Amino acid sequence: MTTPVxxxxxxxxxxxxxxxxxxxxxxxxxxAHNIILVHGGGARAGELSARLGLxxxxxxxxxxxxxxxxxxxxxxxxGLINKQLVAELQALGLDALGLSGADMDILRARRRxxxxxxxxxxxxxxxxxxxxxEILLRRGVTPVICALTHDGAGQLLNxxxxxxxAEIAAALAPQRPCCLSYCFELPGVLHDLGDVGSLIxxxxxxxxxxLKQEGRIHRGMLPKLDNAFAAHAAGVxxxxxxxxxxxxxxxxxxxxxxxxx
Amino acid sequence: MTTPVxxxxxxxxxxxxxxxxxxxxxxxxxxAHNIILVHGGGARAGELSARLGLxxxxxxxxxxxxxxxxxxxxxxxxGLINKQLVAELQALGLDALGLSGADMDILRARRRxxxxxxxxxxxxxxxxxxxxxEILLRRGVTPVICALTHDGAGQLLNxxxxxxxAEIAAALAPQRPCCLSYCFELPGVLHDLGDVGSLIxxxxxxxxxxLKQEGRIHRGMLPKLDNAFAAHAAGVxxxxxxxxxxxxxxxxxxxxxxxxx
Numbered sequence: 354m355t356t357p358v359x360x361x362x363x364x365x366x367x368x369x370x371x372x373x374x375x376x377x378x379x380x381x382x383x384x385a386h387n388i389i390l391v392h393g394g395g396a397r398a399g400e401l402s403a404r405l406g407l408x409x410x411x412x413x414x415x416x417x418x419x420x421x422x423x424x425x426x427x428x429x430x431x432g433l434i435n436k437q438l439v440a441e442l443q444a445l446g447l448d449a450l451g452l453s454g455a456d457m458d459i460l461r462a463r464r465r466x467x468x469x470x471x472x473x474x475x476x477x478x479x480x481x482x483x484x485x486x487e488i489l490l491r492r493g494v495t496p497v498i499c500a501l502t503h504d505g506a507g508q509l510l511n512x513x514x515x516x517x518x519a520e521i522a523a524a525l526a527p528q529r530p531c532c533l534s535y536c537f538e539l540p541g542v543l544h545d546l547g548d549v550g551s552l553i554x555x556x557x558x559x560x561x562x563x564l565k566q567e568g569r570i571h572r573g574m575l576p577k578l579d580n581a582f583a584a585h586a587a588g589v590x591x592x593x594x595x596x597x598x599x600x601x602x603x604x605x606x607x608x609x610x611x612x613x614x
Numbered sequence: 615m616t617t618p619v620x621x622x623x624x625x626x627x628x629x630x631x632x633x634x635x636x637x638x639x640x641x642x643x644x645x646a647h648n649i650i651l652v653h654g655g656g657a658r659a660g661e662l663s664a665r666l667g668l669x670x671x672x673x674x675x676x677x678x679x680x681x682x683x684x685x686x687x688x689x690x691x692x693g694l695i696n697k698q699l700v701a702e703l704q705a706l707g708l709d710a711l712g713l714s715g716a717d718m719d720i721l722r723a724r725r726r727x728x729x730x731x732x733x734x735x736x737x738x739x740x741x742x743x744x745x746x747x748e749i750l751l752r753r754g755v756t757p758v759i760c761a762l763t764h765d766g767a768g769q770l771l772n773x774x775x776x777x778x779x780a781e782i783a784a785a786l787a788p789q790r791p792c793c794l795s796y797c798f799e800l801p802g803v804l805h806d807l808g809d810v811g812s813l814i815x816x817x818x819x820x821x822x823x824x825l826k827q828e829g830r831i832h833r834g835m836l837p838k839l840d841n842a843f844a845a846h847a848a849g850v851x852x853x854x855x856x857x858x859x860x861x862x863x864x865x866x867x868x869x870x871x872x873x874x875x
Contacts, residue, residue, distance in 0.1 A: 401689075405665055424694060428662075431712075432693025433685060436762065436770055440716040444768035450718050451692075455701040456711045457755065488753065494718065501697065507705035509697055 357530035357590075358387040358490060359604055362518040364537035365396040367597050368434055375441070377536060380600040382445040387490045388604070389521060390442075390449075393500040393514035394434040398426045414572060418473040418511040426511050427453075430499040438497050449495045454478075454502035455509060457485040460517065462502035462510050476502040476510025478517065481524035519580035523587035532591040533584050534603045534610075535577050540596045541610030542578070546571055555614045558582060585613045618791035618851075619648040619751060620865055623779040625798035626657040628858050629695055636702070638797060641861040643706040648751045649865070650782060651703075651710075654761040654775035655695040659687045675833060679734040679772040687772050688714075691760040699758050710756045715739075715763035716770060718746040721778060723763035723771050737763040737771025739778065742785035780841035784848035793852040794845050795864045795871075796838050801857045802871030803839070807832055816875045819843055846874045 361381070367373045381388055395416065402409050402425050410417040418426065435451040442449035454460025454476075462476030489496050498521070500514035515535065522533040544551035553560075561578060564570050570578065577594065585592045595603050595610025602609045622642070628634045642649055656677065663670050663686050671678040679687065696712040703710035715721025715737075723737030750757050759782070761775035776796065783794040805812035814821075822839060825831050831839065838855065846853045856864050856871025863870045 427697050428689035428693035430693070431697045432689035432691070436688050436692045436714050436716060439714070440764045440770050441768045443716050443719055443764060444766060448718060449716070451712075451714070451716075453697050453700070453712070455697060455704050457709060458704055492749065503701045503704060505705060507702045509701050 355529055356387055357532060358389060358525055359384075359532045359534065360389045360391060360518050360522040360525070361600065362391045362514060362533075362535045363597070364535070365394065366538040367536060368392055368394055368438075369396055373538070373597060374438075377597040377600060378438070378441055378445055380597065380604070381442070381495075382447060383601050384604040386604050388495055389486065389490075390438065390495065390497045391500075391514055391518040391521065392430070392434060392438065392497070394426075394430045397434060398429040401425050401429055412470050412472065415472065415475075415513075416511070417471070418475050420474065423474040423509065423511060427501060427509055430501055435497060435499045442495060442497065447495045448493055449497050450489060451497045451499070453499055453509065454512070454517075458482050458505070459485055459498065460502040460512070460520075461505050462512055464504055464508070464510055474508070474510050476504065476512045478502060478512060478520045481520055483524045483528065486521070486525065487528065513576060515577045515580045519584040522584045522589040522592075526588040526590070531589050532603070532606075533581070533589050533593075534600060535581065535594045536597045536600050537594070538596065540599070541594050542570070542574060544569070553611050554608070555612050557614050581613050616790055617648055618793060619650060619786055620645075620793045620795065621650045621652060621779050621783045621786070622861065623652045623775060623794075623796045624858070625796070626655065627799040628797060629653055629655055629699075630657055634799070634858060635699075638858040638861060639699070639702055639706055641858065641865070642703070642756075643708060644862050645865040647865050649756055650747065650751075651699065651756065651758045652761075652775055652779040652782065653691070653695060653699065653758070655687075655691045658695060659690040662686050662690055673731050673733065676733065676774075677772070678732070679736050681735065684735040684770065684772060688762060688770055691762055696758060696760045703756060703758065708756045709754055710758050711750060712758045712760070714760055714770065715773070715778075719743050719766070720746055720759065721763040721773070721781070722766050723773055725765060725769070725771055735769070735771050737765065737773045739763060739773060739781045742781050744785045744789065747782070747786065748789065774837060776838045776841045780845040783845045783850040783853075787849040787851070792850050793864070794842070794850050794854075795861065796842065796855045797858045797861050798855070799857065801860070802855050803831070803835060805830070814872050815869070816873050818875045842874050
């Protein structure tokens with residue numbers, strides 16, 4: 354089985370805007386490739402937390418997930434956003450199946466140790482069930498995976514969606530050609546956040562280290578790029594960060610956005 | 615393929631109590647049978663609606679689902695309750711997979727006409743994708759299906775969980791022996807709601823019609839029994855209404871609770 358698989362991560366800006374979301378899903382529809390869609394939904398989770406009077410606590414840009422916040426992210430990621438994406442993909446003729454990491458034991462994680470910072474119910478991926486994903490892909494199913502894992506003992510855990518996308522790509526890479534695209538609203542990684550013409554077409558580890566040291570990579574881009582480089586190092590054939598409008602070209606193997614080299 | 619399949623519906627009283635829920639899930643674990651678990655979650659959805667300041671409107675005991683309420687039931691049914699059940703079943707060694715009706719196009723529905731009463735985003739099941747369920751069962755997967763359907767055009771719809779359980783049982787019955795159990799906190803249908811010793815062991819259509827006419831069936835039991843009789847008429851081999859503590863016996867083919875004859 355050597356058909357390529359594309360792991361696509363959608364950012365919140367796409368998920369929360371019906372017009373952009375439909376445009377992005379249509380790019381998936383137009384492609385004949387096997388796709389695994391990965392998403393979080395932090396913005397909507399933050400909104401629901403606020404409506405429920407829950408305080409959002411972050412360390413270093415990462416959400417602390419107490420028991421109430423876990424309920425919120427489970428409702429928003431696995432419920433609201435996941436099922437909306439699945440229903441919309443079904444309407445476009447793709448046989449979508451929404452999954453958390455607990456479903457079919459797709460993503461097993463270990464709760465992050467409480468030292469030095471207690472992030473609460475946050476999990477670090479320990480194992481991707483590549484076999485289960487292969488079964489679904491072979492049946493023509495499009496898995497839609499939200500940013501939740503489980504510990505195998507009945508506890509759901511909150512896990513960064515960028516990391517999940519990278520881990521899945523790395524786990525499937527030994528079995529077939531594997532491409533990873535982080536899709537969002539900008540053309541890719543920019544030298545100057547205010548200038549969409551300043552796209553970095555290719556980024557290697559040395560250049561990334563230099564730009565990081567100089568503080569020239571936007572803070573929000575760091576986890577995405579760290580995950581992108583990890584996937585590239587793990588043997589994922591193609592890793593890029595691109596605009597959702599360029600997704601169809603990316604799926605067709607064209608160089609778009611920022612390619613990790 | 616003639617292995618029987620058991621469709622089990624859990625009531626809110628089981629879903630919302632961790633001790634009862636664990637007991638019920640352990641009864642499933644102890645059985646070697648193929649099981650499809652169906653659930654709603656109206657009580658939790660009502661709670662969340664109240665916390666969000668949404669008004670719950672009911673006609674004849676049935677919830678009117680406006681756009682905000684649909685978001686709530688999607689979050690609670692497909693998110694909170696479904697993923698909790700899936701994680702807990704995985705911990706018990708069952709390979710659970712949570713599904714809404716949109717996932718793998720399992721349950722296609724038509725939005726209920728707004729006359730005489732506009733129930734909002736409520737769907738009546740038009741088609742069960744028995745083929746997709748068969749594929750999952752053959753792979754040893756335990757589907758956990760929440761009370762949501764979709765219209766095939768991108769719209770999720772709220773659908774009664776008792777009805778979904780009956781529709782699934784009726785759709786699978788032509789393919790293999792099929793049993794349907796409505797599990798809740800009472801021993802079955804009672805002559806006298808205050809007396810658990812007044813269990814009706816067998817109920818046929820004539821007796822049901824008589825008891826209904828005399829107003830001796832509790833209002834909340836009517837949709838369950840209407841669905842139970844519909845499934846029985848559609849060829850489902852065994853239909854019963856029983857306590858969750860009796861589920862293991864029910865799965866083993868023993869007569870427990872109220873059996874529809």
